[in-house]
Amino acid sequence: MTVSTLFYVGRPLIVAFVALAMIESPIAAQQDKQAQTGKTSAKDTNIKNESDRNSATPPDEATATRKAARAHDKSTEGICEIRIHNFTYLKVKIFVDGQYLALVAPYGQVTITGDAGTKLQIYERADFINSTEYKFWPAANYNCEAGQQFDEGLTL
Numbered sequence: 001m002t003v004s005t006l007f008y009v010g011r012p013l014i015v016a017f018v019a020l021a022m023i024e025s026p027i028a029a030q031q032d033k034q035a036q037t038g039k040t041s042a043k044d045t046n047i048k049n050e051s052d053r054n055s056a057t058p059p060d061e062a063t064a065t066r067k068a069a070r071a072h073d074k075s076t077e078g079i080c081e082i083r084i085h086n087f088t089y090l091k092v093k094i095f096v097d098g099q100y101l102a103l104v105a106p107y108g109q110v111t112i113t114g115d116a117g118t119k120l121q122i123y124e125r126a127d128f129i130n131s132t133e134y135k136f137w138p139a140a141n142y143n144c145e146a147g148q149q150f151d152e153g154l155t156l
Contacts, residue, residue: 032153033124035088035134046123046139048098078116078146085109085153090126090134092154097121104154116146124154 086092086104094102094110097120104110104124114120124136136154 031140031151032155033136033138033140035090035126035136035154035156037132037134044125044135046098046121046135047095047100047125050093050095050100052100079113080116080142080144080146080148080150082112082114082120082122082142082150082152083109084112084122084124085151087153087155088126090156092124092126092136095123095125098123114142114144116144118144120144122152124152 084092084094084104086106086108089106091106092104093100094104094112096112101112102110112120112122120142121139122142123139126134126136128134134156140152142150
């Protein structure tokens with residue numbers, strides 16, 4: 001075999017190896033959470049409020065926080081993103097700092113943003129009609145810095 005023949009034979013193998021390394025990189029950086037069953041009648045310390053309704057009057061902090069300032073173009077400090085990938089057939093509730101924020105569809109994805117310099121606790125739970133629940137443990141804590149991106153994968 002000549003050198004050029006070895007190059008053409010080995011080239012697909014090298015391309016496959018490089019592609020596999022590129023695919024595995026983002027997956028390795030992902031935090032996976034596996035569900036654990038429980039009863040919804042028990043008090044869940046990770047949840048402060050699970051209503052999806054807005055209050056008629058805003059809380060005091062809603063007009064004075066950096067989030068409020070950013071909403072009114074008074075802050076450009078940046079944000080971080082937490083992408084939650086639901087690899088299950090379940091509808092999963094997303095809680096941020098104990099407050100209900102979103103519902104991620106089966107096999108869907110939700111992106112949560114946080115202001116740079118803040119800390120966020122992300123917790124997920126799937127409720128069932130028969131009062132059973134799946135909790136995705138552990139609740140994750142993030143220190144947001146501008147431009148950061150985090151991934152969470154929810155599995156059964």
